[in-house]
Amino acid sequence: MSNTKSTLKPTKHLQAKLEDIFAESDYNLRYERGSFKSGYCLIRNAKVAIINKFYSQEGKIQSMIDILKEIDIDTSQLSEKNVSLYQQVTDEDFSI
Numbered sequence: 001m002s003n004t005k006s007t008l009k010p011t012k013h014l015q016a017k018l019e020d021i022f023a024e025s026d027y028n029l030r031y032e033r034g035s036f037k038s039g040y041c042l043i044r045n046a047k048v049a050i051i052n053k054f055y056s057q058e059g060k061i062q063s064m065i066d067i068l069k070e071i072d073i074d075t076s077q078l079s080e081k082n083v084s085l086y087q088q089v090t091d092e093d094f095s096i
Contacts, residue, residue: 010058018064025073039063
């Protein structure tokens with residue numbers, strides 16, 4: 001077990017890869033305006049995640065990561081590449 005913290009840079013590419021995880025899962029990711037307390041709203045019954053569309057790119061990425069840490073994703077639905085990213089971002093030592 002290493003002491004190094006896993007990090008990724010908040011880029012458009014990372015945002016697209018995180019959006020791809022949602023696309024392969026049962027959850028629908030939407031960007032909408034709103035005054036969500038934490039920058040996003042999670043409707044578990046409908047499997048919808050809504051992120052404030054006025055958030056910065058880094059804010060959107062952090063919100064997606066926070067949501068992925070909160071919800072249960074069936075990793076058997078994800079491509080190998082996305083399983084790896086999903087495991088990386090949901091690790092407790094992960095940060096952007």
